[in-house]
Amino acid sequence: MLEYIILGYLFTAPMTENAIRSHILIQIKPFYMVTQGSLYPALKRMVTKQYIVLRPIDSTSKQKQYYITDKGRDHFMKWMEQPVRISQDYTAQLLRVFFAGNLAPDARERMLTEFEMNTMIDLQKLEVMTDTSQGMSDLSSKEFFQRATLYFGIFTLRGSLKWCQSLKKGIDLKEFL
Secondary structure, rough: HHHHHHHHHHHHOOOOOOHHHHHHHHHHOOOOOOOOHHHHHHHHHHHHHHHHHEEEEEOOOOOEEEEEEEHHHHHHHHHOOOOOOHHHHHHHHHHHOOOOOHHOOOHHHHHHHHHHHHHHHHHHHHHHOOOOOOOOOHHHHHHHHHHHHHHHHHHHHHHHHHHHHHHHHHHOOOHHH
């Protein structure tokens, strides 16, 4: 997944390793966990696969930046053209709740409380990123889809939080349908 994130950024403009890292920390980390030590090995693999190249910024600079290649663009576009689906990892995590009836009540309560707390933390991270001063119609196409994805994350987490709180209280969930 990290390769596609990098290609997505480089699709728009060349970037230094620090710029890629900064964008990931600010924009992607709330949606996808990227470890500190995974970026450089991913960049190295991508250079080997010829998806990207590393070149000096200009003839007088020692600083280098990554550029996407035609092969990298093709690889990225093939991925982008695949149908969008909810992550299997997300579904696998929900299976733990599905089988929570097998747990002792106190263990089930701990599981749901931990889910609730983690969801609230993730929701707060996304809500901090919202800038409601600018309407969606005022955004570029790129910004529109980035903002729409942020809102999807917020809507999903708010719904998950309400769902979890209802489970903890034993409330009939038909009202959500």
